[in-house]
Amino acid sequence: MTLQYTSPSAIPKIVADLRASFRTHHTHSLEFRKGQLRALQHGLEEFHDEFAVAFEADLHRSSDMDVSKVEHTIQGTLDKLDEMTADQETSGLNEFDKSFVHLSPLGTVLVIGAWNFPVLLTLGPLIGALASGNTCVVKPSEVSEHSSAALTRMLVKFMDPTVVQVVNGGPEETTVLLKERFDHIFYTGNTLVGKIVMEAASKHLTPVTLELGGKCPAFITENTDIAAAAQRIAYWKTWNTGQVCLAVDYVLCPKNLQEALIKNVIGTWHELFGKDFRNSDSYGRIVSKKQFDRISKLLVAAEEQNKIVFGGKSEAGNLYVEPTIVTKVTERDELMQSELFAPILPIITYETFDEALNIINGQEHPLSVNLFSDNQDQINRVLKETRSGAVNVNDIAASVTNESLPFGGVGHSGMGSYHGKYSIETFSHPRSVMIRNQAHL
Structure with missing residues (x-):
């Protein structure tokens, strides 16, 4: 089955609908987030054979490593989500005050995946976005077309459409997508496109995570x-x-x-x-x-x-x-x-x-x-x-x-990181909260 591109004219509404959905606050509940992660687990199970066929067509290799790694990441996130998202108490101005850091979801984010690991490098960031309570546009790579087509079918079938939407296409569709305002953009790919993503993001002051590469x-x-x-x-x-x-x-x-x-x-x-x-x-x-x-x-x-x-x-x-x-x-x-x-x-x-x-x-x-x-x-x-x-x-x-370590580059190899708790940090805002006791002001 060939990859069906999204009509460029449909993209603004897709983003607007997700932004409106986020403002209903239904993604904030930890139980809701866990439900989305479990839905992703079920999707991977059902589409296991389809991914195997798609990877063989795109890359002449097995999909087992990609799928098993994503499954492991989902389960690890589910096991530790309460701990990773818990408020971090700090010292107040006096003994009667209460202060803490609260991790707030950023809003509506964009994840642009890569063709070399079309499941792992698309769903890996998505797991962090969902676990943090965001709504998300997913843009798989058009280069690995069979894997991206399978991935699209899985996400459409198993994910809540008020939380996750898929946009497919090449440079034209991606250009239209990048004109929209997001609260974070996560891109995996090469340095040249990374610069384009960063330039587009700058027009809205949108923060970016760029996972690039370089000469290791x-x-x-x-x-x-x-x-x-x-x-x-x-x-x-x-x-x-x-x-x-x-x-x-x-x-x-x-x-x-x-x-x-x-x-x-x-x-x-x-x-x-x-x-x-x-x-x-x-x-x-x-x-x-x-x-x-x-x-x-x-x-x-x-x-x-x-x-x-x-x-x-x-x-x-x-x-x-x-x-x-x-x-x-x-x-x-x-x-x-x-x-x-x-x-x-x-x-x-x-x-x-x-x-x-x-x-x-x-x-x-x-x-x-x-x-x-x-x-x-x-x-x-x-x-x-x-x-x-x-x-x-x-x-x-x-x-x-090692999921306990952040994965990311520096300089031309990228900026920002993810994996484990670092994915939560990437897709959340550490919000300072200070509660003064009025009786002791």
Whole structure:
């Protein structure tokens, strides 16, 4: 079933109706919020098989991780919602006063999802919006059209239409949507569109959360367990065919460890997918012809410079790009000019720790710096001397799986965060309440 776009002329009324609905205050009740979250749970259960088919069509991969992660997030939110939304008492001006911070829902919010994880990165923010008592417009990505069509059908069937409405479309529909006034906009995607979203939001002084990406490095040091590091790097580089904001975008490696790193990365890929990547049931595809063409240009440039040491093959007919390793990479190479979002692994060798830090700091702030080291001084220097959304030590992107930590970027990798209690904070206003005792004024 194809994705049906929303008529641009219908969008203003959709937003106006949700704003009017919020003003009835029926979303404020915790029991009502929990009811919406449970409805979302039931929808995921019923649409499990439909999502499986849609993900195979869009990305040539399973939907299990996306769906199970969202289910886990919903249950975790239900279990802790009372605690996460409770008033936070503070000290008054005297013993007779009462003061506290009350988390108030923001109002009507907009969630713009992403195509690489079309369920997880759309419903993840929606869970926070609903749990905080907001009404919400959901805009799934038109790129993952089969998954977005299934997601639309599920939300229409299971969500209260006075609370959640879906708008589908491309740039035209999104442009119309962004002209409307929202109380918060949550966008997941690339930096270019992030700037457009932020500019549109500024006209209404609307706060934004931007979950973007960037060039996340894997930083190999002399005391790294190369086999363990290579296994994690290889997995994240080819998970969802490299179309992951937290995937390793490049590796910083001491020259004497490069050969061992390459050998172990290739070995891990063969363990994951066998010798024939193209015919592996577990190796995905690029999401669209547009993205395939972009990646192909990068491969051609690397091949012309004789820098590909493994892989490099591609087939436009089925949007296949082979896992690829590129060496002799410098900061000036085209591979280092923007986020790859592809199964291409550039390796930059370095001589000193200071040189490696300078390379990281020569890029825009990434979503994550992934350091492989047990040296506390090196860990401290990365924490002190670099900027990133997160730091992972001896792993890749482990922080994103920990719901007790905020997930978000800094600078060009984004602003704001969510997950766990941080989702509630993102979609709520911490309202200061001061109650004076008249008898003791």
